[in-house]
Amino acid sequence: MAKKFIIGIDLGGTNLKLALLDLKFKIKDREVLSTQNFIKKENLVSIIVRSINKIIEDNRLKKRDILGIGLGVPGPVDAKRGVIHFFPNIPGWREVNLKGVLQRRLGLAVFLDNDAKLMSLAEYKLGKAKGFKNVICLTLGTGVGGAVILEGRLYRGVNNAAGEIGHIPINEKGPLCNCGGIACLEAYIGNNRILREARKIFKRNITLEELSILAKKTCLPAGRQNKQALNIWLKMGGRLGTALSGIVNLLNLDAIVMGGGIANVGKILFDKVRETIRKRAMSVQAKHVKVFKAKLGDDAGLIGAAVLVKEGMHK
Ligand SMILES: [Zn+2]
Numbered sequence: 343m344a345k346k347f348i349i350g351i352d353l354g355g356t357n358l359k360l361a362l363l364d365l366k367f368k369i370k371d372r373e374v375l376s377t378q379n380f381i382k383k384e385n386l387v388s389i390i391v392r393s394i395n396k397i398i399e400d401n402r403l404k405k406r407d408i409l410g411i412g413l414g415v416p417g418p419v420d421a422k423r424g425v426i427h428f429f430p431n432i433p434g435w436r437e438v439n440l441k442g443v444l445q446r447r448l449g450l451a452v453f454l455d456n457d458a459k460l461m462s463l464a465e466y467k468l469g470k471a472k473g474f475k476n477v478i479c480l481t482l483g484t485g486v487g488g489a490v491i492l493e494g495r496l497y498r499g500v501n502n503a504a505g506e507i508g509h510i511p512i513n514e515k516g517p518l519c520n521c522g523g524i525a526c527l528e529a530y531i532g533n534n535r536i537l538r539e540a541r542k543i544f545k546r547n548i549t550l551e552e553l554s555i556l557a558k559k560t561c562l563p564a565g566r567q568n569k570q571a572l573n574i575w576l577k578m579g580g581r582l583g584t585a586l587s588g589i590v591n592l593l594n595l596d597a598i599v600m601g602g603g604i605a606n607v608g609k610i611l612f613d614k615v616r617e618t619i620r621k622r623a624m625s626v627q628a629k630h631v632k633v634f635k636a637k638l639g640d641d642a643g644l645i646g647a648a649v650l651v652k653e654g655m656h657k
Pocket of ligand 1: 508510519526527528
């Protein structure tokens, strides 16, 4: 019998998401687990193995029905060998051959790649980047991840490390970044930076969601406006748009697709990014490029993991 399903896994800083997908990348079943304990590698491997076996059993399938396991991870990897180099935001992982370990434990083919690359594969195959040839995709969150698609192919670079848009330095001096660099884009527009700036202004802890609602209230009658919240988002959009202008000039893109928690603020941020690119990038490139919000939302990582398995794009 032909294999009919793929299991996609999206390993994030907070959650481990797991889904059963059909060969058209439709999600048939899913599970979300907390990853509090996954700093310990052995725990993570056990959790993944147990969850995969469970989702197969729950759906009355056999291992022979599964084409393979696709796994997205939050850091740089050697996708061919399936080795995780390290996780910038999770300590304790250095040169781990997760693919080999999981294949031995599961008896199934395992493919893994960086989560931003998988998000871009998903958006390219089924989302907002579909139909374009030259695209960059960004995930905006605690980390700022990215991937580059050139002439219809995911551009990997010599070490499969291309696409680290969040780690483009945008200043000569500036804040330290989690990657060990100085003044990276991520250090200026990542969640932590936004929340720190908001705390300074509002003199209390504030969530991204609240900051986004406060900013949107500027559309409502006077008295309910919060210009300070709006200004934080405009500042972020300006910084992001400035960095993207350089990339637009360099690559002459068709489209930029942005997802992740920060992208949920929506129009305020996107309009500022578009305006900044129009002003800062060179006119031919700026005119051509479109800036979209990612379509597949939180499922992009899972779908991209399944695309990786089906198309074996790193072979
Ligand atoms: Zn960095």
